[in-house]
Amino acid sequence: MNERGLKGLESRMRLLEAAAAEFARNxxxxxxxxxxxxxxxxxxxSFYIYFSSKEAIFEELISEFHSNLKKLIESKRLExxxxxxxxxxxxxxxxxxxxxxxxKDPNLTRIGFSLNPKADDLIADLTIILKNNLTTEQxxxxxxxxxxxxxxxxxxxxxxxxxxxxxxxxxxxxxKSLSLQLVDLFLQGMLNEND
Amino acid sequence: MNERGLKGLESRMRLLEAAAAEFARNxxxxxxxxxxxxxxxxxxxSFYIYFSSKEAIFEELISEFHSNLKKLIESKRLExxxxxxxxxxxxxxxxxxxxxxxxKDPNLTRIGFSLNPKADDLIADLTIILKNNLTTEQxxxxxxxxxxxxxxxxxxxxxxxxxxxxxxxxxxxxxKSLSLQLVDLFLQGMLNEND
Amino acid sequence: MNERGLKGLESRMRLLEAAAAEFARNxxxxxxxxxxxxxxxxxxxSFYIYFSSKEAIFEELISEFHSNLKKLIESKRLExxxxxxxxxxxxxxxxxxxxxxxxKDPNLTRIGFSLNPKADDLIADLTIILKNNLTTEQxxxxxxxxxxxxxxxxxxxxxxxxxxxxxxxxxxxxxKSLSLQLVDLFLQGMLNEND
Amino acid sequence: MNERGLKGLESRMRLLEAAAAEFARNxxxxxxxxxxxxxxxxxxxSFYIYFSSKEAIFEELISEFHSNLKKLIESKRLExxxxxxxxxxxxxxxxxxxxxxxxKDPNLTRIGFSLNPKADDLIADLTIILKNNLTTEQxxxxxxxxxxxxxxxxxxxxxxxxxxxxxxxxxxxxxKSLSLQLVDLFLQGMLNEND
DNA sequence: TATGAATGAGCATTCATTCAT
DNA sequence: TATGAATGAATGCTCATTCAT
Numbered sequence: 062m063n064e065r066g067l068k069g070l071e072s073r074m075r076l077l078e079a080a081a082a083e084f085a086r087n088x089x090x091x092x093x094x095x096x097x098x099x100x101x102x103x104x105x106x107s108f109y110i111y112f113s114s115k116e117a118i119f120e121e122l123i124s125e126f127h128s129n130l131k132k133l134i135e136s137k138r139l140e141x142x143x144x145x146x147x148x149x150x151x152x153x154x155x156x157x158x159x160x161x162x163x164x165k166d167p168n169l170t171r172i173g174f175s176l177n178p179k180a181d182d183l184i185a186d187l188t189i190i191l192k193n194n195l196t197t198e199q200x201x202x203x204x205x206x207x208x209x210x211x212x213x214x215x216x217x218x219x220x221x222x223x224x225x226x227x228x229x230x231x232x233x234x235x236x237k238s239l240s241l242q243l244v245d246l247f248l249q250g251m252l253n254e255n256d
Numbered sequence: 257m258n259e260r261g262l263k264g265l266e267s268r269m270r271l272l273e274a275a276a277a278e279f280a281r282n283x284x285x286x287x288x289x290x291x292x293x294x295x296x297x298x299x300x301x302s303f304y305i306y307f308s309s310k311e312a313i314f315e316e317l318i319s320e321f322h323s324n325l326k327k328l329i330e331s332k333r334l335e336x337x338x339x340x341x342x343x344x345x346x347x348x349x350x351x352x353x354x355x356x357x358x359x360k361d362p363n364l365t366r367i368g369f370s371l372n373p374k375a376d377d378l379i380a381d382l383t384i385i386l387k388n389n390l391t392t393e394q395x396x397x398x399x400x401x402x403x404x405x406x407x408x409x410x411x412x413x414x415x416x417x418x419x420x421x422x423x424x425x426x427x428x429x430x431x432k433s434l435s436l437q438l439v440d441l442f443l444q445g446m447l448n449e450n451d
Numbered sequence: 452m453n454e455r456g457l458k459g460l461e462s463r464m465r466l467l468e469a470a471a472a473e474f475a476r477n478x479x480x481x482x483x484x485x486x487x488x489x490x491x492x493x494x495x496x497s498f499y500i501y502f503s504s505k506e507a508i509f510e511e512l513i514s515e516f517h518s519n520l521k522k523l524i525e526s527k528r529l530e531x532x533x534x535x536x537x538x539x540x541x542x543x544x545x546x547x548x549x550x551x552x553x554x555k556d557p558n559l560t561r562i563g564f565s566l567n568p569k570a571d572d573l574i575a576d577l578t579i580i581l582k583n584n585l586t587t588e589q590x591x592x593x594x595x596x597x598x599x600x601x602x603x604x605x606x607x608x609x610x611x612x613x614x615x616x617x618x619x620x621x622x623x624x625x626x627k628s629l630s631l632q633l634v635d636l637f638l639q640g641m642l643n644e645n646d
Numbered sequence: 647m648n649e650r651g652l653k654g655l656e657s658r659m660r661l662l663e664a665a666a667a668e669f670a671r672n673x674x675x676x677x678x679x680x681x682x683x684x685x686x687x688x689x690x691x692s693f694y695i696y697f698s699s700k701e702a703i704f705e706e707l708i709s710e711f712h713s714n715l716k717k718l719i720e721s722k723r724l725e726x727x728x729x730x731x732x733x734x735x736x737x738x739x740x741x742x743x744x745x746x747x748x749x750k751d752p753n754l755t756r757i758g759f760s761l762n763p764k765a766d767d768l769i770a771d772l773t774i775i776l777k778n779n780l781t782t783e784q785x786x787x788x789x790x791x792x793x794x795x796x797x798x799x800x801x802x803x804x805x806x807x808x809x810x811x812x813x814x815x816x817x818x819x820x821x822k823s824l825s826l827q828l829v830d831l832f833l834q835g836m837l838n839e840n841d
Numbered sequence: 842t843a844t845g846a847a848t849g850a851g852c853a854t855t856c857a858t859t860c861a862t
Numbered sequence: 863t864a865t866g867a868a869t870g871a872a873t874g875c876t877c878a879t880t881c882a883t
Contacts, residue, residue: 066866087850090285104869106855117855204446212419212437213446220411220416238313242407250445251399251408264842264877300881310878332850459863480675484857494865496859505857585836594836602827603836605812606805613804614797632797640835641789641798651845679874694875734856 071256075101080118085168088175089119119172125181126166126173133162134190148203156221157240165227169180170230174222184222188214217247268297275313278296280363283370284314314367321361321368322378327356329385343398344439351416352435358420365425369417379417383409411443465491465499470508475558478565479509509562516556516563517573519599523552524580538593539634546611547630553615564612574612578604607637658696660686665703670753673760674704704757711751711758712768718747719775732789734829742825748810755815759807768786769807773799802832 065073067235079100083092093096094115097221137155174180192214198204220243228234274295278287289310293303307313332350346376358365369375387409393399415438456522469490473482477488479625484505488498513547527545554562582604588594650658664685668677679700683693697703722740747756759765777799783789805828813819 069867073869080411088285095849103867105853107868108288109854110432110867150330175443191312201870202448205444208441208446209437213441214433215418215422216411216415216438216441223414231281239407242404243411246403246408246442246445249400250441250443250447251403252443253397253400254444261842266844288876300878301845302843304879306844456863461863478674479673483855495857496866497864499858500863513677531811567680592838595834595838598831598836600826602809602824603831605808606801606828606831609804609808610801613800617800629797632794633801636793636798636801636829636835638837640831640833641793641835642835643787643790654846657846678872688846690874691849691876692847695846700874 068221072103072107076103076108076111077118077122081168081172083117084175085171088226089115089177102194103255109147117176122171123177123179124167124240126169130162130173130183131186134141134142134187148198149241149248151242153237153244156243157180157236158239160225160229160236163222164229164232170225171248176234184218188218189215213247264306267296267298267302271298272313272317276317276361276363276367278423279317279370280316280366281422284310284372298445301308314372317364318368318372318374321364322374325354325357325368325378326381328353329382344436344443345394348432348435348439349444351438352431354416354425355420355431355435359424359427362425365420383413386412408442427450459501461499462491462493466493467496467508467512467542471512471556471558472565473514474509474565475561478506479567486510490534509567512559513563513569514569515570516559520549520552520563520573521576523548536567539587539638540629542638543627543630547626547631549611550615550619550630552628553612554622554626557620560615574608578608581607599624654696656687657688657692659820661688661696662703662707663692666707666751666753666757669704669707669760671757674700674762704762707754707757707763707776708762711754715744715747715758715768716771718743719772734826734833737833738822738825738829741828742821744806745810745814745821745825748807749814749817752815755810769803773803776802798832822835 072111074099076097076160079097080092083097083100086092094105094108105171114119137158153155173183178192189209194208195204195213199208199210200207224234224243229238271292274292275287278292279297281287287310289300289303292302302402307316332353376436382407387405390399391404392402394403394405399405419429419434419438423434424431466487469487470482474485475491476482482505484495484498488495502511527548563573578601582600585594585600585604589596589598589600594600614629614633616625617628619626647658661682663759664682665677668682671677679690680691683690697706722743745819758768773796777795780789780795784791784793784795789795809819809824809828814821815823
């Protein structure tokens with residue numbers, strides 16, 4: 062009775078896409094529903110067939126992005142494959158996966174990490190998973206025991222996010238080599254050993 | 257008409273403070289002039305005696321913050337005192353100085369690095385100075401020659417900012433030890449040398 | 452196209468019922484077609500198969516109610532049976548009949564006498580019939596000749612309606628005894644004759 | 647600081663008046679703020695300087711009307727002057743006072759007794775006061791003891807209201823003689839004593 | 842230096858209604 | 863007989879800003 066047909070589903074999808082683009086470019090408040098529907102070729106009331114409010118569509122975009130990202134991170138637990146690759150490569154692969162995910166939909170990435178209250182929570186979540194992984198490795202003796210892995214996790218999160226915005230999403234740097242360089246930096250440090 | 261009496265100057269100051277607090281808490285668009293003036297005990301027209309528009313007061317807050325921060329960074333060029341301290345400590349001191357600056361006025365820090373277009377420029381500026389410093393050191397042989405100092409500079413910028421927001425401004429961690437840990441991480445890396 | 456099948460007729464009926472309930476509870480403007488059709492399990496376009504507009508269904512409800520009520524009143528002309536009962540009982544019976552009619556469908560009663568322009572006309576119609584009856588009786592010498600029967604008729608109309616809403620429809624008072632009390636009040640007055 | 651000057655107070659007053667006229671003519675939902683302000687020669691935002699919402703101005707009109715009417719009724723307690731006039735005249739005077747009050751501002755009267763939820767409460771309040779008065783008289787032996795004064799009070803309320811709308815407010819009947827006729831009807835009844 | 846009063850421009854949202862199927 | 867999809871036309875309300883004083 063309230064079933065959505067194919068055409069309706071497509072309109073909904075196109076609204077979501079258009080909204081993502083607008084929110085990403087202008088933020089929540091400067092984004093107008095009139096603009097979104099115009100892009101899609103609909104009128105304002107149609108918007109409210111599919112979404113109950115401006116907040117609702119924003120929320121929907123964010124929460125799906127967040128849950129997908131969390132899923133990705135959680136699936137990448139280090140313990141699963143501690144053996145079958147050397148440490149650097151395993152880490153680099155994880156980092157690259159995150160880069161690729163964030164690059165896939167730049168609009169969502171921008172919205173998901175914009176000044177919306179839940180962005181901080183998301184970063185915190187990601188950081189926790191990262192920290193757990195790193196702590197495990199540390200207990201295996203791979204990392205210096207005196208390092209506070211909480212801080213490291215927070216550093217890495219910040220770095221991945223920032224580099225995503227300035228290098229990965231704009232396509233300025235290759236994700237593979239960037240990941241390797243990052244891992245190398247964090248693993249080896251900058252110091253010249255010869256000194 | 258442009259002669260500022262004492263009372264006027266004070267009203268202006270209080271408006272700036274109130275605006276900083278509001279912008280920091282709610283962002284640009286959700287901040288209402290009516291709220292700002294109410295906090296200060298003035299009426300809306302009074303606002304326009306001192307600032308030509310909402311954008312103007314925002315701009316004024318940001319640009320002073322930005323220029324102060326730039327001044328700080330530029331004053332901390334490494335070359336100036338390459339000798340009189342060992343590398344780690346010199347770096348840590350610089351980092352701590354930035355931490356302390358950002359902690360001094362959390363509202364401004366939040367505004368200055370919010371999603372306002374100039375935040376990216378500011379970060380870029382800071383990163384350039386940092387990169388120049390690091391490159392100099394690298395040429396002196398302190399750092400591994402194969403490292404891309406541009407990337408490193410960007411990592412460090414991101415890390416300093418992020419840790420400022422989650423650790424320094426809330427007062428959760430001591431700036432001195434945090435700076436030292438950061439420098440240690442970036443200089444030595446995480447790897448356990450014994451391996 | 453105008454052949455009504457069984458199912459269609461039933462849908463129409465159920466829409467009328469649902470509409471009556473909604474109009475009674477919320478009035479015309481606060482009643483939404485979307486609510487009506489939802490209650491019936493239909494969609495909005497289906498509504499327009501049976502009724503040309505929101506006004507149309509409202510009008511249909513009202514006018515049937517009005518014509519039924521008029522029919523009732525007109526059928527109760529006093530002259531028809533001036534003899535076969537004493538005056539009080541004849542009057543009380545008429546009053547009770549109206550009470551029972553109004554109680555039968557509270558929703559319709561509420562709608563029919565709500566602030567819709569025709570409510571006043573209806574009351575005026577009822578009042579005229581009442582007045583004619585009373586005048587007849589007056590000419591027969593039953594009532595004091597100096598009384599203005601127009602005013603009395605209007606009083607009685609108002610009283611019947613009001614008591615319907617507060618006593619009869621809620622079922623708080625028995626219609627028979629209430630009718631008798633009313634008739635007694637209007638016939639004998641309140642004064643204590645012993646004084 | 648938020649003080650209203652003379653001009654502001656006048657604008658507020660004129661908005662109240664215009665709103666009363668509109669609400670009375672069209673009811674709550676069909677009354678548009680745009681119409682109200684146009685009548686007063688203001689723009690829509692000005693409306694919100696003085697009233698927080700459409701509901702608020704409606705509420706203000708109603709509640710002032712209600713409280714004034716209650717004040718009037720309460721001031722007219724019979725006990726105060728049981729002796730100094732004969733019963734009929736005292737009662738008629740009270741009724742006439744209510745007529746005059748309701749006639750004074752027909753718009754408010756219409757709004758105050760329209761389909762707004764509190765109208766019923768108001769009528770109930772008035773009825774209670776009336777009933778108390780009547781019961782007192784009854785205990786003094788003026789009225790027949792078998793009469794249920796609750797019902798009488800409700801009848802009188804309904805009658806006064808209805809006659810106000812159809813006779814008093816339109817100016818069709820003189821309030822003084824109408825009051826007397828009403829009192830006579832309720833006191834003496836309609837029956838011809840000679841029978 | 843400050844304010845009471847007012848406004849232009851805009852935006853989210855609602856609802857009865859229609860059209861193609 | 864019914865529905866999925868869409869819309870025209872409003873409307874309440876907000877906010878930065880101005881003007882006269």
